[in-house]
Amino acid sequence: MRLIFAGTPEFAREALAQLHAAGHAVALVLTQPDRPAGRGMKLQASPVKQWAQSHGLAVCQPRSLRLEGKYPEDARMAQAALQAAKADAMVVAAYGLILPQWVLDLPRHGCLNIHASLLPRWRGAAPIHRAIEAGDTHTGITLMQMDAGLDTGDMLAVHTEAILAHDTTASLHDRLAVAGGALMVQALKSLEGLQRTPQPAQGVTYAHKIEKHEATLDWSQAAITLDRRIRAFHPFPGAHSALNGEVLKIGAAEVLPHAKSSAACGTLVHTGPDGLDVATGEGVLRLTQLQRPGGKRLSAAEFLRGLPLEAGVRFDLPAA
Numbered sequence: 001m002r003l004i005f006a007g008t009p010e011f012a013r014e015a016l017a018q019l020h021a022a023g024h025a026v027a028l029v030l031t032q033p034d035r036p037a038g039r040g041m042k043l044q045a046s047p048v049k050q051w052a053q054s055h056g057l058a059v060c061q062p063r064s065l066r067l068e069g070k071y072p073e074d075a076r077m078a079q080a081a082l083q084a085a086k087a088d089a090m091v092v093a094a095y096g097l098i099l100p101q102w103v104l105d106l107p108r109h110g111c112l113n114i115h116a117s118l119l120p121r122w123r124g125a126a127p128i129h130r131a132i133e134a135g136d137t138h139t140g141i142t143l144m145q146m147d148a149g150l151d152t153g154d155m156l157a158v159h160t161e162a163i164l165a166h167d168t169t170a171s172l173h174d175r176l177a178v179a180g181g182a183l184m185v186q187a188l189k190s191l192e193g194l195q196r197t198p199q200p201a202q203g204v205t206y207a208h209k210i211e212k213h214e215a216t217l218d219w220s221q222a223a224i225t226l227d228r229r230i231r232a233f234h235p236f237p238g239a240h241s242a243l244n245g246e247v248l249k250i251g252a253a254e255v256l257p258h259a260k261s262s263a264a265c266g267t268l269v270h271t272g273p274d275g276l277d278v279a280t281g282e283g284v285l286r287l288t289q290l291q292r293p294g295g296k297r298l299s300a301a302e303f304l305r306g307l308p309l310e311a312g313v314r315f316d317l318p319a320a
Helices: 010-021 047-054 072-085 127-133 169-188 223-232 300-306
Strands: 002-007 025-030 035-037 042-044 089-093 111-115 138-145 154-162 240-243 246-255 268-272 275-279 284-291
Touching: 002 010, 002 047, 002 072, 010 025, 010 047, 010 089, 010 169, 025 047, 025 072, 089 169, 111 169, 127 138, 127 169, 127 223, 138 169, 154 169, 223 246, 223 284, 268 300, 275 300, 284 300
Parallel strands: 002 025, 002 089, 089 111
Antiparallel strands: 035 042, 111 138, 138 154, 240 246, 246 284, 268 275, 275 284
């Protein structure tokens, strides 16, 4: 098929690569404008743009697609490019811009979205993070015929993926990215024969965008809740807690089964090469990977060689 592809991060890059490898003609790639990144805050192209340019695909980076919005000149430029592409369908994966009705109506088969959840659960910006944070045992990919709502369109195909006990957003993201691309490639083989299923009215949840402040650990929560948050916020924004005024990132942890402590929440009750055991609101959490500001992510044993800590030290309470 002749396609337009719209996407920005690594999740979308994987889908674009699979569509290209399957022989589809990608006439145009839409992706977000270059953003400052890294210590030098230099402009950096998105993973999708980098891949597209390395394979000779045309790229368009409007700041908005709304003809009556803040950047009408960008929208008009994109409109001309989209019309010239004469695409059969537009595939969208984590693009980051709202598609107005004129875009949804443009391709013959409309706009098809690869969404990283089992809709209608976790509509919105951060479905992988929120599924892990909530303790879900399964998630997946939903292919959706896009409409004007927020992830409300009819479902075309579904892939279910188990969330493993030690999955982080990074590890689950990588599996879902591959699965999403494969599911879309398969769907495009028989697009006109796919059954459109309206999303159920029950079970709707929203995966709100991750904010940096959410990653500050509150040790009054249960150990199992803190473990989920640590995994959900890896690699971004990175769960953290202050100890003696120094903010430490917690890279990995595990709940100690049946362990209990009467110590105040956030207190180290044991330290050793296997980890730093912290009293929580319910149970004990063992921190197995930590990182000091400006340093590398280290195992507990390596971390303690650089910063020896004894039982009784307490993490700082989060700001109210």
